[in-house]
Amino acid sequence: MVAAVDSETVLWGQTLIYTLYALAIAAVIGWFAHRITRPARAPAVRPALFWSFVGLLVVSGVSLHIVTYNTIPWAPMDINRARITPDKSFEISVADHEFALPSDRLEIDCGDKVLFDVESRDLTYGFGLFRPDNSMVFQMQVIPGHRNDLLWEFEEDGVYSIRSTEYSGPEGIDMVVPDAVRVTGCSTQD
């Protein structure tokens, strides 16, 4: 069975691509530093090379977003969430640096599209789900006076903690609710 594309898969891909790029660009600069100290017959740079480079930059910049939109499952779902009916909704409020959850543990069935609707009654906070190894599943900002809703589809079993991902003053650093979300019914474990 093919594993679901989750944040770990996406971040693994990003790590690989960015590391290869970083090594390549460091090598290019190293090679360049070596070569410019050497004599050359007619050291010219053709404008065609320059414009090709510009073209490469434009294609890279635009294609990144096209690729991610078509490969990261939550990207189109996030943008279109107003038109998607969730299987389950949780209304959560935050005030005085504390999360108020609708129940002690938020239970989710495998494959459910779940809407997290978080309201702040005072400061700007963050709302994120984290695995037991502290890696992030997702996060959003929680702004007072506005709707902060995030739609997410769970395709693996797991138990997650809720944590504020935004600084809300020194009193906000303990805003963690351990094991607050549980997903069951899937054939694979996150």
Added chain:
Amino acid sequence: MMTWKQTLVEGNERAFDPRSLTPMQKLTLRFVIVGLVYYGLAAIEGMIMRIYQIEPFSLVGTRQYFGILTAHPLVGIFGSTYMLVIGAFLFVVPYLMKKPLWSFGLANWTWGLIALGTFVFWFDGFLTHYAPLYTLYWPLPADFTQFRPLGGAIFITGIAMVMAGTALFVVNVFKTITYTPEGWERQPGRGLLASALGFTGIANLFRRRKREHLVPLPVAAIARGTVDMALNTGTILFTGVLILVYMVAEMFGTSLKHSAVDALLYKNWFWWGLDLIADGLVLIFVAGTWYLLASMITGKPVFMQNVARAALLVELVVSWTVWSHHLLSDQAQPEALKIVSGEMVTAFELVTQGLAFFITLATLWMARPLKMTNPLKFLLGGLLGFALAVPAGILQADVGLNRILHNTQWVVGPHVHVAILVGLTMTLYSAVYMLLPILTNGAKLWSQRLANFHFWGHLLGGVGMGAFMGMAGLQGMLRRTIYYNGEFLPFMILAGVSGALLLLAFGAFLLNIVMTVGLKGAIGIFTRSRLDRKELVPAPA
């Protein structure tokens, strides 16, 4: 042969004599000295936080930690980078325009206000632990259950002083470009302004007979970056006044409603202005500095100069429209703004900064063979820094990726710190090494070995720290929080070692500079010059 002690007191080979300096040289060196002192302060603060991320220690409490976290970027940007950049530009603009600075007095005020303002907000943060972070997300800066209003008011006043000094710099730059010095033939003020802002360059792309550029390319870059500086100064000042109103009211016993200010509107407004630093003036000033350094190192004009000028104007417009990439995780932010401003226009920074990168490399390439001098090697380090940091930023400015990267150590490591420490700071070091003989009338660098250690220590330390922070971020480590149970310990130890290397490299640089000019020379920079204020460098005897 001089002893170590003699060199420390009198400088390397007694080549530096502060009495030979013009007032402009002294003023520029004062900017550099204060900028380096604040860089050292920011670096020490950074190291304290690096150690705290390895193991929180009781000497620094939680509130003090966040006070440091608030002051650190502000001291780094305003106290150090603004000081170095503004000081250099107040010298370079008249130097390249071949006319005196419009107002020496105003430049002195800029120096004093930024130096003092930085001290005021830093010291206030140290004493009162006012810690809303530089982001000032509403209503945190006016949350008086966590912060005292008096402490906050003094902090904001310090920032306002910095902004006032910056505003005076903006006036001085544009007046210097456009004014007619006494006794000169009348200067074409409008033409100079059009050339500085880039309209001439844009029109030249479509003209058969190209018009002559009235201002050199680096001055055009400085002028365009200064436009962003003016807009950003206005935004920060306005925001500061808004916060001050809440603080003053609280001190007089009236608690104003936080809901009177819309948190999302405020966040858009503030990021629009704040981003004019990160995605505006920094990128434009850096591009201009690269062009200046490349042409000074090679002694040749910059490759494809018209395109470079046009790109600088495009960068200016782009910088006004990219702020929404900071709000990709704000679900109330309109989706159209996220996609157009946050993703698409932001991706254009890859193009504009990539152009500057290519043009600089091409300029160097066409002048082969070059000697690997200190300015050249630091310039290449700066180019590498931005080549690493800009794509890292473009990755996080994506709706899909931002969902799992926002507020992680990835943002502040491979993007922010690599951009600032490796890209920006190495570019500034290149300028310092390049301008040192010009500003000191021929002081001789004490140790090339120390300069080499400075280069490698800074490069490896900066890239290493950014990389290990980034790795922790990809594993879920957040910025702006404290982990008490060693959750990301291996990454934080390696980032701490890299940070220590950065600090050692700075120590080597500082020692080298002190030994070059000597303690007497350093003190002499702060004494009054008897030479003419209108002379940039001493007239040949």
